[in-house]
Amino acid sequence: MYVCTFVFFYSLHYLFLIFESENIIFLMQYNREQILQLAPDDASAKAGRQLATPGKWMVRAANELAIWGECQGSGRNPYQTAIDLTNIAFKCNCPSRKFPCKHGLGLFLLYAEDQGTFHVTQEMPAYVSEWLSKRQARETTQETKEEKPVDETARAKRVESREKKVAGGMEELRAWLSDVIRAGIAQVPQQAYQFHNNITARMVDAQAGGLAGQLRQINQINFFNEGWQKQLLKRLSALYIISEGYTNRDSLPAATARDIATLIGWTIPKEEVLQTEPVTDHWIVLSVTMSDEGNVTTERIWLYGLGSSRFALLLNFYAGNQPYQTMLVPGIQIDADIVYYPASVPMRAMIRQQRPVTGHPGQIDIPDSFSTIYKNISGTLSQNPFTEQIPFMIEGIRATFANDRWFVTDLEGLSVPIANPEDECWNMLAFSGGRRFSAFGVCEQGQFDLHFISANRQGIFLKS
Known part of the structure; x- marks a missing residue:
C-alpha cells in the first residue's frame, strides 16, 4: 500500500509526489x-x-x-x-x-x-x-579513466602558436575599435549586419572564438529602438576592456586573467573540470531554454542547490539535427555532484554524478525587493564585469503594464521593466490575476527576464 504525500517547496512552490513502500522510497516528479x-x-x-x-x-x-x-x-x-x-x-x-x-x-x-x-x-x-x-x-x-601521456613539447608549441595568432588578432581588433570610434556610430544602423563581419572573421582566424561571439552579439541590438547607441557602445567598450586586460594579463590576479582568457576563447578541458571539488546537493531545475546561432543550438539549464544556496548553469551545444542528450525538464529535482568551471564568479557547471532522488526539499529564503537583487548583481559584476547572465529569485512582485511597457513591482514599490516577450507577459498577468507572485529569472545586459513564476502553490514556466 502506498502513502501519497504532497510536499511543497514554499517559496517557489514546486510540487511533487513521494511514494513510499516498506522497503523503498522513490520519487515521481515528472x-x-x-x-x-x-x-x-x-x-x-x-x-x-x-x-x-x-x-x-x-x-x-x-x-x-x-x-x-x-x-x-x-x-x-x-x-x-x-x-x-x-x-x-x-x-x-x-x-x-x-x-x-x-x-x-x-x-x-x-x-x-x-x-x-x-x-x-x-x-x-x-x-x-x-x-x-x-x-x-x-x-x-x-570518471576514472587515466589521461593519455601528454607530449609537453608539442603542447607548448601549440600554445605558443595560438598565443601569436591571438596577439595578432587582438592588435587588429584594437585598430578596428579605434576606427569605429573615430568615424562615429551614426551610420552603423545602415550597415548593421556588415560593419563587423570582416573583424569577426578575423577573430575566428586568430582562434579567438570568444571575441567573435561577442561581436556577433551586436546583431541582437534593435537599431530601430531608441537607445541603441548605449547598447552598441556598451558592447564596443567591453571588447576594448577585454583587449586591455589581455595586454596587461601578466599584472592581473590569476582569477581575472583566467576570466579574460575564457572570454577570448580559451577553454578548460572537461577532464580538468571533473577533477575539481564537487558540490553535493539536492538540485532543482529552474529553467531550460534553447537558442540558435547559425547551425548550433545552445541549451541552457539553470539549477539551484537547496543546501548550498547556489545557482549552476549547465551548457550543452548541439550541431545541426543532433539529438538532445539531457533529459532534464523544468521543475524536476536531482541529487547530484556538481563541479564548477573555474572563474571569479563560478556559474557554469557540469554534473559529475547523479543519484536517485531521496532528499526532501526545504524552504528557500529569497529576497522580496529589487534593491537586494541589485546589490547582488553589483557584487557579481564587481568581481567579473563581463558576466552575461546573473540569475535571481524574488517574491512578492506584481506585473503591471504602463506606457506601452511591462513592469514588475516589489513590496517596496520599486518597479523595473522586464524583457519578456509580450505573449509571456500576458501569460504572467493571466496566471497571477494581478496578484503578487514569486519568480525566478535572469538579468542579462541590465534587463530582467522572468523564466518561472508561482503563486498560491501553483506555478508556470514562461520559457518553453
Whole structure:
C-alpha cells in the first residue's frame, strides 16, 4: 500500500509526489507535460499518449532505480522497454530510430499517472539489470579513466602558436575599435549586419572564438529602438576592456586573467573540470531554454542547490539535427555532484554524478525587493564585469503594464521593466490575476527576464 504525500517547496512552490513502500522510497516528479517535452516530435508524443494505458502493457514493474515493461507490438515477441530513473534515459528494442520512442514515452506517462498499476520489485529482468550495469560501468570508466601521456613539447608549441595568432588578432581588433570610434556610430544602423563581419572573421582566424561571439552579439541590438547607441557602445567598450586586460594579463590576479582568457576563447578541458571539488546537493531545475546561432543550438539549464544556496548553469551545444542528450525538464529535482568551471564568479557547471532522488526539499529564503537583487548583481559584476547572465529569485512582485511597457513591482514599490516577450507577459498577468507572485529569472545586459513564476502553490514556466 502506498502513502501519497504532497510536499511543497514554499517559496517557489514546486510540487511533487513521494511514494513510499516498506522497503523503498522513490520519487515521481515528472508530470504529463514534462514527459511530453521529452518527445522528439509531435507524432511521437501522440503515439506515446495512446500507449499510456495498462491494457497496452503485458508487464509493468518498477523500483527506485528503473521502470520497465513489455508492450505487445506487431511482431511475435513484445517490445522490452526500460527507463533509468537515476539519470533519466530510455532503452527499447523496437526498430524505431526516434529517441525516446513511443514505447518509452508511453511507459513513462503511464507510470506518472497511474503508479498503482506497476508491480514494485527489486528483482529486475536481465535486459534491465544488464543495461543499468553497462550504463554505470560506462560512467565509472569516464570518471576514472587515466589521461593519455601528454607530449609537453608539442603542447607548448601549440600554445605558443595560438598565443601569436591571438596577439595578432587582438592588435587588429584594437585598430578596428579605434576606427569605429573615430568615424562615429551614426551610420552603423545602415550597415548593421556588415560593419563587423570582416573583424569577426578575423577573430575566428586568430582562434579567438570568444571575441567573435561577442561581436556577433551586436546583431541582437534593435537599431530601430531608441537607445541603441548605449547598447552598441556598451558592447564596443567591453571588447576594448577585454583587449586591455589581455595586454596587461601578466599584472592581473590569476582569477581575472583566467576570466579574460575564457572570454577570448580559451577553454578548460572537461577532464580538468571533473577533477575539481564537487558540490553535493539536492538540485532543482529552474529553467531550460534553447537558442540558435547559425547551425548550433545552445541549451541552457539553470539549477539551484537547496543546501548550498547556489545557482549552476549547465551548457550543452548541439550541431545541426543532433539529438538532445539531457533529459532534464523544468521543475524536476536531482541529487547530484556538481563541479564548477573555474572563474571569479563560478556559474557554469557540469554534473559529475547523479543519484536517485531521496532528499526532501526545504524552504528557500529569497529576497522580496529589487534593491537586494541589485546589490547582488553589483557584487557579481564587481568581481567579473563581463558576466552575461546573473540569475535571481524574488517574491512578492506584481506585473503591471504602463506606457506601452511591462513592469514588475516589489513590496517596496520599486518597479523595473522586464524583457519578456509580450505573449509571456500576458501569460504572467493571466496566471497571477494581478496578484503578487514569486519568480525566478535572469538579468542579462541590465534587463530582467522572468523564466518561472508561482503563486498560491501553483506555478508556470514562461520559457518553453
